[in-house]
Amino acid sequence: MAATGPGITIIGSGFAGLCMAIKLKDAGYHDFVILEKDSDLGGTWRDNTYPGCACDVPSPMYSFSFELNPEWSRLFAPRREIWDYLRACVEKYGLAPHIRFGKEVAGLEYLDETNRWRVSTGDGATFTTNAVVSGIGALHVPSLPEIPGRETFAGRSFHSANWDHSCDLTGKRVAVVGTGASAIQFVPQIARRAGRLHVFQRTAPWIQPKPDVPLSERTRRTLRTLPLAGRALRNAVYWLLETRALGFTVDPRLMKVHQVVAERHLAAQVPDAELRARLTPDYTIGCKRILLSDDYYPTFGRDDVELVTDRITEIREHSIVDATGREHPVDVIIYGTGFKVTEALTEQRITGRNGLKIQDAWRNGIQAYLGTATAGFPNLFFLLGPNTGLGHNSVVFMIEAQVRYVMSCLRLLSSTRARALDVRPEAQRAYNDRLQERLERLVWSEGGCVSWYLDDQGRNRTLWPGFTFEFWARTRNVKPKAYELIR
Numbered sequence: 001m002a003a004t005g006p007g008i009t010i011i012g013s014g015f016a017g018l019c020m021a022i023k024l025k026d027a028g029y030h031d032f033v034i035l036e037k038d039s040d041l042g043g044t045w046r047d048n049t050y051p052g053c054a055c056d057v058p059s060p061m062y063s064f065s066f067e068l069n070p071e072w073s074r075l076f077a078p079r080r081e082i083w084d085y086l087r088a089c090v091e092k093y094g095l096a097p098h099i100r101f102g103k104e105v106a107g108l109e110y111l112d113e114t115n116r117w118r119v120s121t122g123d124g125a126t127f128t129t130n131a132v133v134s135g136i137g138a139l140h141v142p143s144l145p146e147i148p149g150r151e152t153f154a155g156r157s158f159h160s161a162n163w164d165h166s167c168d169l170t171g172k173r174v175a176v177v178g179t180g181a182s183a184i185q186f187v188p189q190i191a192r193r194a195g196r197l198h199v200f201q202r203t204a205p206w207i208q209p210k211p212d213v214p215l216s217e218r219t220r221r222t223l224r225t226l227p228l229a230g231r232a233l234r235n236a237v238y239w240l241l242e243t244r245a246l247g248f249t250v251d252p253r254l255m256k257v258h259q260v261v262a263e264r265h266l267a268a269q270v271p272d273a274e275l276r277a278r279l280t281p282d283y284t285i286g287c288k289r290i291l292l293s294d295d296y297y298p299t300f301g302r303d304d305v306e307l308v309t310d311r312i313t314e315i316r317e318h319s320i321v322d323a324t325g326r327e328h329p330v331d332v333i334i335y336g337t338g339f340k341v342t343e344a345l346t347e348q349r350i351t352g353r354n355g356l357k358i359q360d361a362w363r364n365g366i367q368a369y370l371g372t373a374t375a376g377f378p379n380l381f382f383l384l385g386p387n388t389g390l391g392h393n394s395v396v397f398m399i400e401a402q403v404r405y406v407m408s409c410l411r412l413l414s415s416t417r418a419r420a421l422d423v424r425p426e427a428q429r430a431y432n433d434r435l436q437e438r439l440e441r442l443v444w445s446e447g448g449c450v451s452w453y454l455d456d457q458g459r460n461r462t463l464w465p466g467f468t469f470e471f472w473a474r475t476r477n478v479k480p481k482a483y484e485l486i487r
Contacts, residue, residue: 009032076292134381153333170194170195288449
C-alpha cells in the first residue's frame, strides 16, 4: 500500500520544474514536492559541463519574466551563470524544503479507484499524489551512434553531456564525432589543447554570427537601478527573436535572408574554397537547428585540425576508419551526437486510465493537447512536451505559458470540485491534426534534411509551428469543453 504523498508532484528541477513550483507558491499552494534524480538542481545546466558551454539565446530572454537578472556578464550567458541563476531562484522563492534529491522516478501509475497517481522511485519507495507535472525536458538522454566497433575502442571516450574532466587532452590525438550545437561550442576550446583534432562531420550545420558582447558594469548598474530598463531590454530581444519566426512559420522562402547571413559568415571566416564547400550545408536553412558561433569556422584554419566529411564505417582499438578506408589514429573520442529527444518521453514507465500504457497511447507518434496533456492520463501535465520546442526564441517563454495553463487546469479542478481532468481524445486529435497539417507546409518538412526534430515516421513531434505569442494566447485559459471532469 503506497503512502499518501503531497497534493502535487513535480519531476525535475530545471527551468520547467522550478517555474511550476514558484507559481504554485505564488498561488498560496505549498503541498507539493520536486523529485530530482541527481544530487543537485539545474537540469541541462547542471549536466552539461563541457568547455565553452553557454546559452545560444540572449540572456534577457533566457530567464523568467518575473525574475529578470541584471547581473548577466554577457549577452549570451555562460553555463555557470545560468546554473547560479536557478540556485538564486530556489533561494529567493523558498523552494529548497520541497526538493528531494536522489529521487529518480521509476514509474507512474494512475489508480482508477482513487483518481490518484502512484509514484514509484528508484529507491523502492512509493506514494500517491493528486497530480503530476513532468518537467524532465527532452535534452537529457545522450544519444550515442551505432558504429561497428564502438565498444572496442581502447582509449578514453565520452559524450559531451557526460564530459570526462579527468581526461587531459593536452597533446592527445582527439576525434570529435558530430557537429551539432554542443560541438560548435567545445571544438574551438579543445583545439587549443589537443595535439591533433579530427572533426567528423556527417551533415554541415548552418551557422550565423553570434552577436555576443560583455555587459559592462555600467550596463548592469543601469539594469539594477532601473527595472523598467531591464523590462524594455527583454521586450526588445523578444520581438527581435520573434521576427526570425517568419521564415519558420509563414513561408520557407522567407528563410533566404537567414541563408544569406550564414553564407556571408562562412565566406568571411573560411577563405579556402575547398574547405568552404565542405562546410556548406546542402539543405534549406532552418530545417535543422541554426547555430551561432564566431570561433568555430576559424578553428579549421589551424594546421592541427582536420575536417573529415567521409562517413565513419568502423571504430578500432586505437583508430577510426572512414568510408574511403582511411584510418585515423586517435587517443580520445568525444561524441557530440546530441540527445534521444522523442525517446526521452516514450521510454518512460507511465500507466494511465484502465491500464493504458504511454507507449500504446503514443503508438502512432507522441502527441499531446497544447503540448501539455495526453488523453487517458488525467492530472498528468508535460512541460516542454510534444511540439513545444522552438527554433527561433526562448523555451523559457514556452515553459511560463504552459505553467500558467497548468495553473488554470488546477483552478478548474478546484472550482468544480472534480478529482481529475482528462483531455478528450477528440480535442487532442483535432488539435494535433491541425498542428501537423501546418508543420507539413513548413521548412522542417520541406527543407530536405533529417533532424532530431522528426520521429521515425518523419513527423515533427518536437517544434511549435508558429509564433510564440500564438502559443501564449492559446494557453491563457483552459477550455472546460476540451476536458472530461472525473468526480
